[in-house]
Amino acid sequence: MKHKPIHILAFNVLAFLVFTTGCEWGQRPVQFDPEAVPFERLSDYHFFRGDLAQLQPNERVLPYDLNTSLFSDYAEKKRFIWMPEDVTGTYNETTVFDLPAGTVLIKNFYYPEDFREEASPRRILETRLLTHSPEGWTGLPYVWNDDQSEAYLRRAGDEKQVEFINSRGESVQVHYLIPNVNQCRACHAQDGKILPIGTAARHLNRDFDYEDGRQNQLVRWQQAGYLGDVPDPADAPRLADARDPDSGTIDMRARAYLDINCGHCHNPAGAAKASGLFLYSDVDHPTALGIHKPPVAAGRGTGGKSFSIVPAHPDDSILLYRMITTDPGIRMPELGRTLVDEEAVELIREWIAGMDFEGK
Ligand code: HEC
Ligand code: HEC
Structure with missing residues (x-):
């Protein structure tokens, strides 16, 4: 030699x-060419720098958070957006933003060992990508290995046994389900086409603690070139944080919860369109919202009750009944959870209990 x-x-x-x-x-830099992907290994995209498990964003990879997020068996999430340099997205007031081909949305799911400790070690279970090519959006599940050094594309999803200490100090076991690509579609497809869900003004209009200081996310996305013109955040829609009593009335918090947790299926283009129960926060027709609304299909899912919401009577309301159960044939959402969201059940109970006959 x-x-x-x-x-x-x-x-x-x-x-x-x-x-x-x-x-x-x-x-x-980030490696994303819609023609060449998907990569088998998460690290091949270079979304993160250094030790992958630290999830330290690379150049142009912008972290974000939502006012209220989807409940996934108490898993915590870190979300990021990345876009190539020569394109920009378009702000919409009510629907999700138009994010151009080339965009990647990244959502990491993890559990701290102990929810009471800020610096508790965490275990990352999965990273979900939504990638946008000229043909449309694609959902890709990546599953993390046990030593937290890599995540691999697993189109068939996976299952993991998880144990953690919750905020009340109780030990909780979860049989955590990582969705397969068809299940991404069940939640993300609108009129048959996959779309992002959380990237809308009402969910993103809030401050975020960036490395260089606190700033409104809409303003930051515009500065980063990820959105064209955005309105003054004070004039843009904004949902409450369902888990924070200081962020709005019971009604505002309940509507925020139902919007992000149920609305993507329960709308006229979603998987539950035939139910006629529509749960986005701008729905104001009482029957569409479930008030004195008889179920479309009788059966086990009704628990023998007559209406989705019976004002002032949470325990007679099918909507609450389906949130309280973990029975896979009855529970709502039908995908994405195996535990009961105890805090949300309390919120929805209080919301229904406080309604007058008209549901006001
Ligand atoms: C139970 C319904 C459900 C399933 C199943 C689901 N998602 Fe989502 N997903 C959501 C909701 C609701 C949001 C927005 C709220 C949030 O991020 O907490 C979201 C957000 C995301 C985001 C962040 C961008 C966005 O749309 O807001 C990505 C990326 C994502 N999902 C990818 C996937 C992939 C890939 C799969 C399949 C492996 C999948 N999702 C399965 C409901 C679902
Ligand atoms: C993954 C899609 C999906 C999500 C997310 C989802 N649902 Fe559903 N839901 C359905 C489908 C499909 C039906 C119709 C079939 C049935 O009744 O099981 C339905 C039916 C219902 C019904 C019966 C409605 C009627 O009038 O017949 C209620 C009540 C309900 N869902 C409540 C909720 C609530 C509350 C949430 C959020 C916490 C939620 N759902 C989230 C798919 C979904």
Whole structure:
């Protein structure tokens, strides 16, 4: 074997050090070419720098949060958006933003060992991607390995046994289900086409603690070039945080919860369109919202009750009944949870109990 000149060797060593320590100029940019993906390994996209499990966003990978998020058996989430440099998205007031081909949305699911401790070690279970090619959006599930060094594309989904200590100090066991690609579709398809769900003004209009300070997310997305013109956040729609009593009235918090947890199926283009029960926050027709609304299909799912919502009578309301159960044939949402969302059940109970006969 021929010896390499010493300066090339030195350069290689230096390049290796810089690369592995994740220095600015040694870091590869995000690798996303709609023609070449999907990659089998999450790390191949370079969404994160350094140790993958730290989820430290690479250049142009922007973290975001929602006012109220989807309940997934108490799993915590970290969400990110990435877009190539030459494109930009369009703000919409009521529907999800139009995010151009090339966009990737990244959602990581994890459990802290102990929810009472801020610095508790965490276990990441899955990373879901929505990738946008000129043909449309695609949902891709990546499953993390046990040593937290890599996540692999698993179109068939997976199952994991998880144990954690909840905020009340109780030990909880979850048989955690990672959805397969058909299940992504069940929640994300509107009129048969996959779309993002949370990337709308009412969910994103809030402040976020960025590395360089606190800022409204809509303003930040515009600054980053991810959105064109956005209105003053004070004039843009904004939902309450269902889990924060200070963020709005019971009605505002309940409607925010039903919007993000149920609305994607319960709307005229979603999987539950035939039910006629529509749960987006702008629905104001009482029957569409479930008030004195008889179920479309009788059967086990009704629990022998007559209406989705019976004002002032939460325990006679099918809507609450289907949130309280874990029975796979009855529970709502039908996908994405195996535990009861105890805090949400309390909120919806209080909401229905406080209604007058008209549901006001
Ligand atoms: C039970 C319904 C449900 C299933 C099943 C589901 N999602 Fe979602 N997903 C949601 C909701 C609701 C949101 C927005 C709320 C949030 O992020 O908490 C969301 C958000 C996302 C986001 C962030 C961008 C966005 O749309 O707001 C990604 C990425 C994503 N999902 C990918 C996937 C993939 C990939 C699958 C299949 C492996 C999947 N999802 C399965 C309901 C679902
Ligand atoms: C993954 C899609 C999906 C999600 C998410 C979902 N549902 Fe449903 N829901 C359905 C489908 C499909 C039906 C009709 C079949 C049935 O009754 O099981 C339905 C029916 C119902 C019904 C009976 C309505 C009627 O009048 O017949 C109620 C009540 C209900 N859902 C409540 C909820 C609530 C509350 C949530 C959120 C906490 C929710 N659903 C989330 C798919 C979904």
